[in-house]
Amino acid sequence: MTDDIDRRLAGLLAAHSPEPDPAFADRVVALASFELTLRASRRRTIAQLVKEAAALGAVLLSFALLARTAPESAGFGDAVPLGSPAMLGVAVLALWALTGARSAKA
Numbered sequence: 757m758t759d760d761i762d763r764r765l766a767g768l769l770a771a772h773s774p775e776p777d778p779a780f781a782d783r784v785v786a787l788a789s790f791e792l793t794l795r796a797s798r799r800r801t802i803a804q805l806v807k808e809a810a811a812l813g814a815v816l817l818s819f820a821l822l823a824r825t826a827p828e829s830a831g832f833g834d835a836v837p838l839g840s841p842a843m844l845g846v847a848v849l850a851l852w853a854l855t856g857a858r859s860a861k862a
Contacts, residue, residue, distance in 0.1 A: 818845060
């Protein structure tokens with residue numbers, strides 16, 4: 757009788773390997789593919805951000821240099837005169853920012 761109970765318990769407690777689930781495997785493969793696509797997209801976005809930040813830094817540096825070399829006009833004090841190269845730099849920077857913002861929305 758003990759052998760019979762032991763045999764039944766062994767049968768109930770034996771680890772049965774479940775059948776493979778193809779739907780689960782397909783979901784895992786799709787998720788891995790999505791993660792690879794997302795990683796590549798994130799890498800491109802970060803590279804674009806670094807390029808744009810470097811370009812912005814160059815424009816700001818050139819603007820700062822232009823502002824320092826602009827002749828001082830009487831009565832303006834620390835303000836940048838409208839006809840100076842520094843103001844042209846501000847205009848170029850504004851146009852660049854506007855076109856960058858417009859292309860980011862598209």
